[in-house]
Amino acid sequence: MARFSRRQFIITAGATAAGSLWLHGCSSNSETASSDPVPAAEIAPEDAPEVTAARLGFIALTDSAPLIIAQEKGFFAKYGMTEVEVIKQASWGTTRDNLVLGSGGDGIDGAHILTPMPYLISEGTVTDGRKIPMYILARLNVNGQSISVANKYKELNVQLDSSLLRSSIDEAKAAGNPLKFAVTFPGGNHDLWMRYWLAAGGIDPDNDASTIVVPPPQMVANMKTGTMDAFCVGEPWNAQLINQNIGYSALTTGQFWNNHPEKAFAMRADWVDQNPKATQALLKGVLEAQIWCDQAENKEEMVDIISKRAWFNVPAKDIIERTKGNYDFGDGRVESESEHMMKYWNEDASYPFKSHDLWFLTEDVRWGYLPPDTDLQALVDAVNREDLWREAAKAIGQEAAIPASTSRGVETFFDGKQFDPENPTAYLDSLEIKKI
Numbered sequence: 001m002a003r004f005s006r007r008q009f010i011i012t013a014g015a016t017a018a019g020s021l022w023l024h025g026c027s028s029n030s031e032t033a034s035s036d037p038v039p040a041a042e043i044a045p046e047d048a049p050e051v052t053a054a055r056l057g058f059i060a061l062t063d064s065a066p067l068i069i070a071q072e073k074g075f076f077a078k079y080g081m082t083e084v085e086v087i088k089q090a091s092w093g094t095t096r097d098n099l100v101l102g103s104g105g106d107g108i109d110g111a112h113i114l115t116p117m118p119y120l121i122s123e124g125t126v127t128d129g130r131k132i133p134m135y136i137l138a139r140l141n142v143n144g145q146s147i148s149v150a151n152k153y154k155e156l157n158v159q160l161d162s163s164l165l166r167s168s169i170d171e172a173k174a175a176g177n178p179l180k181f182a183v184t185f186p187g188g189n190h191d192l193w194m195r196y197w198l199a200a201g202g203i204d205p206d207n208d209a210s211t212i213v214v215p216p217p218q219m220v221a222n223m224k225t226g227t228m229d230a231f232c233v234g235e236p237w238n239a240q241l242i243n244q245n246i247g248y249s250a251l252t253t254g255q256f257w258n259n260h261p262e263k264a265f266a267m268r269a270d271w272v273d274q275n276p277k278a279t280q281a282l283l284k285g286v287l288e289a290q291i292w293c294d295q296a297e298n299k300e301e302m303v304d305i306i307s308k309r310a311w312f313n314v315p316a317k318d319i320i321e322r323t324k325g326n327y328d329f330g331d332g333r334v335e336s337e338s339e340h341m342m343k344y345w346n347e348d349a350s351y352p353f354k355s356h357d358l359w360f361l362t363e364d365v366r367w368g369y370l371p372p373d374t375d376l377q378a379l380v381d382a383v384n385r386e387d388l389w390r391e392a393a394k395a396i397g398q399e400a401a402i403p404a405s406t407s408r409g410v411e412t413f414f415d416g417k418q419f420d421p422e423n424p425t426a427y428l429d430s431l432e433i434k435k436i
Contacts, residue, residue: 040077049079052082055110056109057089057110057112059112061233062144063234065293066293066344067112067265067286067289068306069289069302070086070285070288071086075284079281088311092114092184092185099132099134099268100132102270109271110137112140112265114190114263115264116187116192118134118135118264119380121134122269122379122382123374125369133382133383134266134383135268136352136357136383138265138290139263139353140265140290141344142254142260142343142347144252145190145193145233146238146249147230148232148242148248149249150229150230150247154331156168159251160197160250160251161201162197169203170208173209178210181228182219182222190233194232200413202433220240223241223247235319235323247330248329248330252340254338255340257413261356262342265286287393294345303319307319322342324341351386351389351393361374362428366431366435367434368436372436376424384406
C-alpha cells in the first residue's frame with residue numbers, strides 16, 4: 001500500500017565528449033510541453049537553491065520517467081530549479097563518460113542510472129582507475145525489467161528455469177559459436193539479473209555462454225538480426241520485442257525477486273557537496289514526480305509524454321500495458337494487474353535501502369567486478385545518501401513514507417536462495433557458480 005494520502009500529495013504538489021550527449025529533451029518544448037504544470041512553491045530566501053541549473057542524463061527506459069515527469073510537469077521548477085536539462089544518453093557507457101566529465105566539461109551532473117554504477121565509478125572500476133565520488137540520492141523504481149528470449153527457443157518453454165536452455169547452450173558451445181546473452185553494462189543490474197538466472201539453472205555465464213553488452217534502445221534491432229539469443233533489459237524494449245513478433249519474455253525480474261531495487265537517481269558527490277540546497281530541490285522534485293507517476297489516473301499522460309520523439313520515440317502501445325501491470329509474455333501467458341509491475345513510489349520504491357545496495361555489491365564481488373577484500377559496508381555508507389532522501393521526504397510532507405530502518409531485511413529469490421544483509425559472506429558461500 002502507498003503510504004501517503006491523495007490530499008497530502010495535492011498539497012505538496014501544488015512545483016565522453018560533448019558530442020556524445022544527445023541533446024533531446026533538454027527542456028520543455030512545443031512537442032512535449034505538458035498541460036497543468038504544478039505551481040511554484042514558496043521558497044524562503046535561506047532555502048533558495050545555490051544554482052538553478054543541473055544537467056541530468058537518462059536512458060530511454062520507462063524507469064527514467066520520474067526525471068522526465070519532474071521536468072515536464074514542473075516539479076523541478078516548483079522548487080527553484082528552473083534551468084534543469086534532462087539529456088538523453090546513447091548508452092550506459094555514455095552516461096558513465098559524461099558523469100566523469102561533469103557539466104563543467106560539457107558532461108552531466110547526475111543521472112537515471114543502474115544502481116551499481118555509482119559505486120563502480122566511485123571506485124574507479126569502470127573509469128580506468130579514475131575515482132569520481134558519487135552519491136545515490138533515491139531509488140527511481142522497483143521491478144519492471146525482463147529477460148527475453150528469441151522465438152526460436154519458444155518450444156523449450158524457457159521461463160524461470162534457465163536449465164531448459166542447457167542442450168542448446170552445449171550444442172552451440174561445441175560448435176564454437178556459444179549462445180549470446182545481452183546485458184546493458186558490465187556489473188550493472190541487467191548483467192547481474194542475467195548471470196543469476198543462468199547460474200541458478202547450472203549454466204556458467206562466463207564459460208558456458210557469452211555475455212555481450214548492448215545499449216537498451218538497440219536490443220530489439222539486434223535480436224531481430226540474430227546478434228543475440230536472449231537479453232535482459234527494462235521496458236519498453238521487452239514489450240516492443242513481442243509486438244514485433246521477434247521473441248518473448250521468459251520472466252519478469254519481479255518474478256525473480258519481488259519488489260527488487262532497480263534504477264537510482266545519483267549525482268556527482270562534488271556537485272551535491274557544493275549545492276546542498278539545490279540537491280534538496282532536485283530531490284523534492286523527483287520524489288513528487290514519483291508519487292505522481294504511481295497514481296493510476298496519471299499513467300496514460302505519463303506514457304503519452306515519455307513516448308514522444310524528444311524522449312523515447314517509441315509507440316505508446318509498447319509502453320502502456322506493462323506500465324499498468326498487464327503482461328503479455330508473448331508465449332501464451334497473460335497476466336493482468338501484476339504485483340510485479342514497476343513501481344516508482346508505492347511500497348517503499350523510492351527509498352534507497354542500504355541493504356539493497358549491499359546485495360548488488362556482493363554480486364559484483366561474486367562475478368569479479370570488485371575485489372573480494374572490498375569493504376562493502378563502508379562503500380555503501382560512503383555512496384548511499386539515504387539521509388538526504390529522508391530530509392526531502394520530510395520537506396514534502398511524506399514522513400509516513402520514511403522506513404524505520406536502512407535495511408529491508410532478508411531477501412528471498414525465486415530459487416529459494418536468501419540474502420541476509422547482516423551476513424553477505426554466508427550468501428556468497430551458498431552460491432555454487434561464481435568467479436571467486
